[in-house]
Amino acid sequence: MRRVWSRAALEGDPVSVAPRLLNALLVTNDGAVRIVEVEAYRGSGDAASHAVMGETARNRSMFGPPGTLYVYFTYGMHYCANVVCGQPGEAGAVLLRAATVVDGLDAMTARRPTSRGPDQLCAGPARLCTALGITRLDDGADLCDPAAAIRLEHDGVPPPVAPLVGTRIGIGRRAGAAAGFPWRYGIGGSRALSRPFPSPPEGPHP
């Protein structure tokens, strides 16, 4: 059985909420995907966050209530989607970086005809938005509203006990130390990751 996420479950620190979103479902009116990779972004104090300089017209949704969808446009051609979390008034969000298709494969393939295969349809934050048809028009939507066109759902599949952990992708040098924060999370063994996670250091020789 599927049910939308409660707002209360998204009130915590994005760094805590992010790994819990692994295996959650993002559902639209013509499809559904299971999230396999995310990144956490805080507000002030996180130099890599869009919200580090405070509220602007673009990042306004990041300051909204938990469960708000924050969609931004970047590189002149791509959209990326985030689940807003944290306390109201404090900016925070979890970037949805990759997912596997659960339903609506045909519609997604039609929106991304150049995809190499089903695994790659949502293997990347902009790919995910294109496949699901998410644009800036969806910015500010309430993902916890069971009647909404886009929503965050739960179907009983728990997040991994030990997710993959790594540094966030695409963070420039301007972010300083924040570029090294291990706030990227993924599901081990997934073939839909946007890119591999670095292998853990080798232990002593057996």
Place this chain on the structure above:
DNA sequence: CTTTGGATCGTCT
């Protein structure tokens, strides 16, 4: 397999 450069425009300096 890895690396490189182009696309393309809203946003903030």
Place this chain on the structure above:
DNA sequence: GACGATCCAAAGG
């Protein structure tokens, strides 16, 4: 005026 929370195709090993 510079730069992206990116993607893709093409070129090189």
